[in-house]
Amino acid sequence: MxxxxxxxxxxxxxxxxxxxxxxxxxxxxxxxxxxxxxxxxxxxxxxxxxxxxxxxxxxxxxxxxxxxxxxxxxxxxxxxxxxxxxxxxxxxxxxxxxxxxxxxxxxxxxVNARNAAGQTAAMFAALFGRADLVEALAARQADFALTDASGATAEALARMQGNAALADRLAALSRGRGG
Missing domain, CATH: 1.25.40.20 (Ankyrin repeat-containing domain)
Structure with a gap:
């Protein structure tokens, strides 16, 4: 005891x-x-x-x-x-x-872990304009074609934020993975 x-x-x-x-x-x-x-x-x-x-x-x-x-x-x-x-x-x-x-x-x-809304680190980079980390995410095999619970990809989120340059880069990375 x-x-x-x-x-x-x-x-x-x-x-x-x-x-x-x-x-x-x-x-x-x-x-x-x-x-x-x-x-x-x-x-x-x-x-x-x-x-x-x-x-x-x-x-x-x-x-x-x-x-x-x-x-x-x-x-x-x-x-x-x-x-x-x-x-x-x-x-x-x-x-x-x-x-x-x-x-x-x-x-x-x-890097592809998801939160409760289905978002990934790549989606956070897209939402908050962290273009400087997109290549580092790509180097770690981030899947840029994944969609969140609302059906949005990282590219779509960047476009919604008005960040066309980042969205274009994310689209290219998504295609590069076959997405």
Whole structure:
């Protein structure tokens, strides 16, 4: 019985410390992140909104924290609870180019992962005019012909945003994959 209490206390301590992991990820405090992980905080713990520390670090453009969390085994493919957006989607949404590049450099990152609306990272790049990352997505075999829940492709989303040059590039990439 005493052992069960010790395990429960350890689990509680780890859960209590996880809130500091989220703060450290937002702030990009790599030393605090490493310390908390060493103390047993789960690298893929979720905050009250269902975000992981990696999602937060990417969203806030804390590239060193993104690198540290990935090296510690954080999953780049987990989505938040609200919309299912991954760390890469968050970085693209916010225009955090270096964080997005770091995520794309990780071979575990699924560039075709979908959120609750069926959108992919390529669709986020199209929606938010991140033309500078389209080639990096292409290099990682992003499927530009995929459609979201409304039937829109990345090309269609770029056209809806009035970004004809990006839409034309996405159309060419989509054709290049046979889409």
């Amino acid at each position: 005493h052992t069960a209490t010790a395990i429960d206390s350890s689990t509680l301590a780890s859960q209590d410390l996880s809130r500091y992991l989220f703060d450290a990820a937002r702030a990009g405090d790599v030393e605090v992140i490493k310390s908390l992980l060493a103390r047993g905080v789960r690298v893929d713990a979720r905050d009250e909104r269902g975000s992981t520390a990696l999602i937060l670090a990417a969203y806030y453009g804390k590239t060193d924290a993104v690198r540290t969390l990935l090296e510690a085994g954080a999953s780049p493919n987990l989505g938040d609870s609200a919309r299912g957006n991954t760390a890469l989607m968050g970085a693209l949404f916010k225009g955090e180019i270096e964080s997005a590049r770091r995520l794309l450099a990780d071979p575990r990152t699924d």
